[in-house]
Amino acid sequence: MNGPSVADMLVVDDLRVAFPNREGGMTEAVRGVSFRLGRERLGIVGESGSGKSQTGRAILGLTAPEGRVTANRMEFDGIDLLHSSARQRRALRGGRIAMVLQDPKFSLNPVMSIGDQIVETLDAHARVSRREARDRALETLRQVQIDNPERVFDLYPHEVSGGMGQRAMIAMMLIADPDLLIADEPTSALDVTVQLQLLAILDRLVTDRGMGLVFISHDLRLVSTFCDRILVMYAGKVVEELSAGGLQDAQHPYTRGLVNCLPRLGEHRHPLPTLDRRPEWAL
Amino acid sequence: MTARPVAAGLAIDNLSVVYDEFTAVDNVSIRVEPGQSFGIVGESGSGKSTILRAVCGLAPRTAGAVSLVAPPGDRTGALPAPGSREFRRRVQMVFQDPYGSLHPRQTIDRTLAEPLAIHRMGDAETRIERALDEVGLGKGFRFRYPHQLSGGQRQRVAIARALILEPQILLLDEPTSALDASVQAEVLNLLEEMRRRHGLTFVLVSHDLAVVTHMCERLMVMQRGRRVEELSADDLALSRVSDPYTQRLMVASRGFRRGGPEAA
């Protein structure tokens, strides 16, 4: 399972995340996920609840307090994440590792304007004057294809559209300038043209700056055309790994079933096929 | 099932929505015939959600008119005006965000009982059970909270909440963009079945062109608050589009291309 890059910045070996269940035991949401990441784009796809976000959150140290994270190894650039202190994890999150969270409406501060939130991120990373901070924030909003940055700077989260909130999150990530980015459904609320423009930004960060990218999404078409490799998750496990563009060659019946569920331009399939889940897939 | 009134369509004439100085929707008109399904696609921030919200009275209507359309030859009488309680019952919206649109501390039962109370519709017990049943959620879900449901199950609850008032028109704002492929297929099939069974009229916002052409006969493309063009789903599927923005949308919908035009 080696990526195109020799140096692996992230090593995850047999990651497990479990949560207390109603019977008083623990239920595993992530059940032994292993992968290595170089300076490349790794996609994680899979249905809702398959453990994609929980995998990303465990790497960042953002698992809910009641959850239990175990692994044989979990290292970022030689740093043992399993045995780092909460303070070390926080320092990494604020600096070298960033995550764009799935739900912008929940991750943005509802009582602070979009611009102030970006400036706050900037303050945490560099010493700049008020004036310079504002200019940098506006510039970053422009970079994520916000049409009218001056207007959006002063808007509160409830005053921006779904896709604008997602772009605000990406703007904050750009300011943080991380070595490793875990992007959880970063573009799901965006129209396809803006989506591609943002992917092009992420693409350049990987190619030019050597950032490592874990791209979590349920958009099979997008992941398949954008990522170097794809992990397909089902019920907390990786059931298949595909290479770039390899969606059509998927072998696992689950992956093939997912692809088959998608409506296609110019085809009339009513009703759409749905997934017939097999118990043996979850073994 | 109580007898429903016949299907109703929706007409939006020269609608504008202005926030302070900013024009979110600029003089947009559409006409959806009774029982039809109409799609809206376009740029993020172009005013798609705002149009649906203005129809429901959730966004300020600065100019223009919204009205229901009776089927040809129908003489059953006056149609309710926007803002009236009856209009608000007949036109229901399913929101963009399945995580935010349900009240986190309310059981599914309360979520479904509330609109019935507001619209003084009796027989709540039966209606709630029937609505859950229709969207494929059994009675077992009735007393659960939203955080105990998956994204797809929440979206089914949102659809049940809209259907429980026996509406004629459903306004669907990105009903499946937060869902995975298999759940999306289930929800789209459910919506089509509901449309057929109840003779509903749909206005569907989505950024997925394949979803829109699957669900709708006609669609409008929007950019910066304005209508760019209106075309049939077949035109789109066969790439018979005239506007450059629509053409870009079509190319983009095929996925990412390294060194593509966006990379510049």
Ligand SMILES: Nc1ncnc2c1ncn2[C@@H]1O[C@H](COP(=O)(O)OP(=O)(O)OP(=O)(O)O)[C@@H](O)[C@H]1O
């Ligand atoms: N705090 C928690 N307590 C109990 N179970 C949890 C908790 N957080 C997550 N889970 C469970 O972990 C499983 C994996 O969730 P996760 O969020 O990783 O799914 P996902 O693949 O990201 O799905 P989606 O596509 O819907 O975002 C789910 O079954 C979820 O219910």
Ligand SMILES: Nc1ncnc2c1ncn2[C@@H]1O[C@H](COP(=O)(O)OP(=O)(O)OP(=O)(O)O)[C@@H](O)[C@H]1O
């Ligand atoms: N309450 C408000 N105050 C100020 N501006 C607003 C408000 N609500 C919406 N807007 C603006 O109206 C414009 C259109 O927003 P809308 O949510 O309709 O876009 P959309 O087409 O649905 O986009 P998306 O695809 O990203 O959901 C945006 O520029 C947004 O900032």
Ligand SMILES: [Mg+2]
């Ligand atoms: Mg997730």
Ligand SMILES: [Mg+2]
């Ligand atoms: Mg919207």
